[in-house]
Amino acid sequence: MPVRIWREPLDADKIKVSKAEIHILKDQCKGCDFCIEFCPKQVLETSEELNIKGFHPPIVIDESRCVLCDFCTAICPDFAIFVIEKDCKEGC
Amino acid sequence: MTKVQLQETEHATPTESIRIGVYVCHCGLNIAGSVDCEAVAKFAATLPYVVVSKDYRYTCSEPGQELIRSDIKEYKLNRVVVASCSPRLHEPTFRRVCEDAGLNKYLFEMANIREHCSWVHLHDRESATEKAEDLVRMAVARAALLEPEEENTVPITRKALVIGGGVAGIQAALDLADTGYHVYLVERDPSIGGRMAQLDKTFPTMDCSICILAPKMADAGRHPNIELLTNSEVQEVKGYIGNFKAKVMKKPRYVTDECTACGDCVPVCSVTVPNEFDVGLSTRHGIYIPFPQAVPSTYIIDRELCLNKENIIVCDKCIKACERQAIDFEMKPEILELEVGTIVVATGADVFDPASLVEYGYTKFPNVITSLEFERLINAGGPSGGHIIRPSDMKIPETVAFIQCVGSRSERGHLYCSNVCCMNTIKDSLLIKEHWPETKIYVFYLDIRAYGKGFEDLYKRAKKEGVLFIRGLPAEVIEDRKTRNLWLIGENTLQQELYRINAEMAILSIGIEPRKDSAVIQRLLTLSRTQDGFFMEAHPKLRPVDAPTGGIFLAGCAESPKDIKDSVTQASAAAARASILMAKGKVTVEAITPRLIEENCTVCGLCARVCPYNAIIFDKEAKRVEFIEAACGGCGTCAAECPFDAIKMRHFTDEQIFAQIDAATQLDAEKKIIAFCCNWCSYAGADFAGVSRMQYPTNVRIIRTMCSGRVAPKFVEYAFARGAAAVLVSGCHIGDCHYINANYQTLKRVEKLWKKMERLELNKDRLQLEWINASEGERLASKIREMQAIVGSVSAEEIENSKKMMRKG
Numbered sequence: 042m043p044v045r046i047w048r049e050p051l052d053a054d055k056i057k058v059s060k061a062e063i064h065i066l067k068d069q070c071k072g073c074d075f076c077i078e079f080c081p082k083q084v085l086e087t088s089e090e091l092n093i094k095g096f097h098p099p100i101v102i103d104e105s106r107c108v109l110c111d112f113c114t115a116i117c118p119d120f121a122i123f124v125i126e127k128d129c130k131e132g133c
Numbered sequence: 134m135t136k137v138q139l140q141e142t143e144h145a146t147p148t149e150s151i152r153i154g155v156y157v158c159h160c161g162l163n164i165a166g167s168v169d170c171e172a173v174a175k176f177a178a179t180l181p182y183v184v185v186s187k188d189y190r191y192t193c194s195e196p197g198q199e200l201i202r203s204d205i206k207e208y209k210l211n212r213v214v215v216a217s218c219s220p221r222l223h224e225p226t227f228r229r230v231c232e233d234a235g236l237n238k239y240l241f242e243m244a245n246i247r248e249h250c251s252w253v254h255l256h257d258r259e260s261a262t263e264k265a266e267d268l269v270r271m272a273v274a275r276a277a278l279l280e281p282e283e284e285n286t287v288p289i290t291r292k293a294l295v296i297g298g299g300v301a302g303i304q305a306a307l308d309l310a311d312t313g314y315h316v317y318l319v320e321r322d323p324s325i326g327g328r329m330a331q332l333d334k335t336f337p338t339m340d341c342s343i344c345i346l347a348p349k350m351a352d353a354g355r356h357p358n359i360e361l362l363t364n365s366e367v368q369e370v371k372g373y374i375g376n377f378k379a380k381v382m383k384k385p386r387y388v389t390d391e392c393t394a395c396g397d398c399v400p401v402c403s404v405t406v407p408n409e410f411d412v413g414l415s416t417r418h419g420i421y422i423p424f425p426q427a428v429p430s431t432y433i434i435d436r437e438l439c440l441n442k443e444n445i446i447v448c449d450k451c452i453k454a455c456e457r458q459a460i461d462f463e464m465k466p467e468i469l470e471l472e473v474g475t476i477v478v479a480t481g482a483d484v485f486d487p488a489s490l491v492e493y494g495y496t497k498f499p500n501v502i503t504s505l506e507f508e509r510l511i512n513a514g515g516p517s518g519g520h521i522i523r524p525s526d527m528k529i530p531e532t533v534a535f536i537q538c539v540g541s542r543s544e545r546g547h548l549y550c551s552n553v554c555c556m557n558t559i560k561d562s563l564l565i566k567e568h569w570p571e572t573k574i575y576v577f578y579l580d581i582r583a584y585g586k587g588f589e590d591l592y593k594r595a596k597k598e599g600v601l602f603i604r605g606l607p608a609e610v611i612e613d614r615k616t617r618n619l620w621l622i623g624e625n626t627l628q629q630e631l632y633r634i635n636a637e638m639a640i641l642s643i644g645i646e647p648r649k650d651s652a653v654i655q656r657l658l659t660l661s662r663t664q665d666g667f668f669m670e671a672h673p674k675l676r677p678v679d680a681p682t683g684g685i686f687l688a689g690c691a692e693s694p695k696d697i698k699d700s701v702t703q704a705s706a707a708a709a710r711a712s713i714l715m716a717k718g719k720v721t722v723e724a725i726t727p728r729l730i731e732e733n734c735t736v737c738g739l740c741a742r743v744c745p746y747n748a749i750i751f752d753k754e755a756k757r758v759e760f761i762e763a764a765c766g767g768c769g770t771c772a773a774e775c776p777f778d779a780i781k782m783r784h785f786t787d788e789q790i791f792a793q794i795d796a797a798t799q800l801d802a803e804k805k806i807i808a809f810c811c812n813w814c815s816y817a818g819a820d821f822a823g824v825s826r827m828q829y830p831t832n833v834r835i836i837r838t839m840c841s842g843r844v845a846p847k848f849v850e851y852a853f854a855r856g857a858a859a860v861l862v863s864g865c866h867i868g869d870c871h872y873i874n875a876n877y878q879t880l881k882r883v884e885k886l887w888k889k890m891e892r893l894e895l896n897k898d899r900l901q902l903e904w905i906n907a908s909e910g911e912r913l914a915s916k917i918r919e920m921q922a923i924v925g926s927v928s929a930e931e932i933e934n935s936k937k938m939m940r941k942g
Contacts, residue, residue, distance in 0.1 A: 044505065045486050046413030047496050048524060051516045056405055056416050081440035081447045108403035110440050110448035 060127040061107035069121035072096030076113035151182040158192035158217035205234035216244035237281035244272035248823030260831040274796040282724035289375030290474035299327020301689025302479035308708035310358035324427035333512040336560035337587035354428040374684030385464030387434035398451040415516035475711035482690035485540025525617040530637035537578040541644035551644035645694035725767040733779035740771035745873035768872035770842030797834040802856035814865035822910030842875030854939035
């Protein structure tokens with residue numbers, strides 16, 4: 042149905058969007074970049090910074106893009122990244 | 134062409150004793166008004182082989198037909214020529230008359246002196262009569278060389294394919310299935326239902342749209358004879374009437390039939406996008422069902438949106454949420470090969486995008502919405518729960534303005550009327566009045582077209598309810614920045630005064646337009662389209678649901694804009710037409726297919742290379758060329774390509790066409806234009822010019838071939854050798870050829886001829902090529918006017934030169 046779609050949907054504010062809080066344990070990272078490569082929303086990127094082991098850990102470029110799929114947590118060989126859902130009851 | 138062949142054709146004489154009867158029809162005053170029919174009949178009597186020639190008031194009437202039947206017996210006629218209307222109209226009628234009298238129907242010939250003569254030369258009786266005589270001369274010359282032919286019969290597969298699952302497709306599928314035929318109903322979207330499913334109420338009865346559609350959808354979904362293929366697209370169609378082979382790609386849903394549509398998967402899905410069904414007014418998730426009544430009632434995963442790309446399962450939330458384990462990311466697209474006998478095209482239409490009309494401010498002003506958005510807003514199941522709300526502040530507006538003809542009846546959109554918008558607006562205005570009676574409603578219109586059953590009553594009711602109808606569309610819509618209200622400024626043409634009206638919301642009554650990708654279906658099924666872009670029917674009055682291609686039928690908005698009732702009517706008609714074919718179980722194929730003249734054939738394979746249907750088996754080693762008759766379309770491009778005259782196109786033989794050229798150039802050749810027109814587009818275009826009474830010069834003589842691909846270079850050369858001033862080769866537009874792509878060969882051949890003429894230092898403007906479709910009568914008329922100038926500029930010397938040069942070959 043190729044109809045022009047341009048408006049913000051009327052229910053945009055009612056749709057529950059999970060807000061993520063991404064935690065990276067920098068010094069556990071060995072710079073394999075799996076989390077960066079496999080993130081479906083391109084939330085992460087390699088940082089300039091060096092960690093204790095001499096690797097570049099990832100940094101978060103846009104936390105709001107994260108949809109909490111948790112794939113980074115699952116794929117990280119070093120248990121160096123995890124995501125929790127923010128409690129937005131009192132606003133985020 | 135060699136000299137020897139030319140002489141042969143010039144002296145081509147029929148082998149048996151030919152007895153021709155000629156009947157010149159007055160068609161009331163349609164022909165007799167500008168042609169002296171009596172004189173034409175007298176003239177015809179002087180032509181070779183003509184044993185009887187009569188003029189008659191209405192030849193197609195029963196007494197007229199009886200006259201021919203009794204003459205065939207009395208005068209022992211073995212050929213009949215009727216000079217009347219287009220063969221596209223009455224050839225079948227007169228062929229039947231011949232058959233009734235025991236004459237093979239291929240021994241009948243028609244001279245088109247109405248569409249191609251009297252109607253296009255209304256004011257020049259002398260020249261029109263002269264032309265009519267020429268046309269009869271051509272028809273008689275051809276008739277003398279006609280041969281009896283036997284038609285083959287082909288079995289019809291008793292299964293149907295319906296393309297498009299809107300209300301028209303559903304109705305056609307149900308009717309066919311109820312008749313007892315197996316139906317494949319193919320729908321591109323995840324659910325059937327189409328546009329009608331999006332509407333709130335229907336006019337003029339104000340029935341709830343989905344309430345009357347949903348039962349039909351469910352019926353189609355569970356009918357034992359209907360195989361529902363949603364989320365599927367037709368990729369290829371081969372074959373011919375009765376024996377189509379279609380390839381359909383069934384795209385994966387990634388949700389199996391185990392799905393109970395419980396919806397547990399939806400809240401866990403973390404991606405969202407505007408919902409197409411609600412025209413973007415609400416959101417949906419990556420896993421979704423298009424609307425609650427969807428058939429099949431199975432969820433679907435939008436892989437474009439889903440986090441899981443290709444082979445990596447990144448997110449498994451829906452998989453975990455589904456108790457029935459109905460989610461399967463491993464599903465792959467399937468290609469189904471279907472064998473069907475008939476096809477119903479019900480692919481529907483798109484809506485006009487009003488953003489291009491900047492003066493209305495759509496996409497700039499939030500409170501300007503389209504009628505389709507309105508349908509979703511007023512629908513209780515829609516994004517606002519049935520409240521019409523202003524998108525800017527979600528308030529219910531107190532004044533509403535409808536603007537009609539947005540994208541219709543205007544050069545800035547489409548020229549045609551979209552047929553449904555007037556009544557849709559009237560219905561919408563009544564719906565607003567029903568819910569919020571205090572609302573002030575303005576309707577800005579050009580004309581209110583309330584032509585159908587019950588329509589006028591509804592219009593009256595709206596007026597009675599206080600809806601204000603103002604004639605004259607706003608020239609501009611301006612937004613008040615603060616309140617987001619709209620000012621509509623324009624002229625009330627009935628009262629001849631300017632208006633400046635404030636409304637809290639404006640609804641653009643958008644028109645219907647052909648599907649943007651209509652060209653795909655058109656190419657797959659070798660259909661034609663009218664100037665408007667909708668699919669063309671075989672005859673606008675008498676075969677309104679048949680496509681020009683045999684075995685294919687049209688239903689719904691794919692054919693033209695229409696409302697639900699008309700779509701359903703047409704769908705039932707299409708189903709009935711398809712059933713007629715399938716009930717018979719067999720179809721006869723016109724005997725216009727080629728025959729091989731083996732002694733001339735050198736097994737070069739050129740014919741096989743140009744055949745659009747791959748209907749020629751060519752085996753160099755076995756020295757074998759063979760035609761597959763059932764697959765052949767009869768375009769004749771093989772015969773035009775053959776350099777050795779080894780292919781005889783039945784009913785359109787070289788000899789017959791040469792005889793027509795001979796007859797057309799017998800008198801005043803140096804003033805004449807010989808035009809070769811293909812049966813489906815250009816000849817029909819010339820008919821259309823006639824029906825529309827478009828006037829053009831009288832010196833053109835049209836020769837009909839099935840396809841422009843039949844026009845061999847030798848025909849053109851021969852016309853010049855006979856001294857014709859100009860030649861027009863005309864066919865369907867490139868890409869629209871009725872014979873898939875045979876007109877590419879036409880283009881190649883004409884280009885070659887132009888080069889040759891240049892080489893021979895002949896004026897190559899004398900050969901013109903023009904693509905004219907069946908609705909482009911004016912294009913044909915203006916082409917002939919344009920060529921008239923060329924004819925005037927051709928010197929006697931040039932004609933002599935071309936006579937000599939072309940004769941040499």
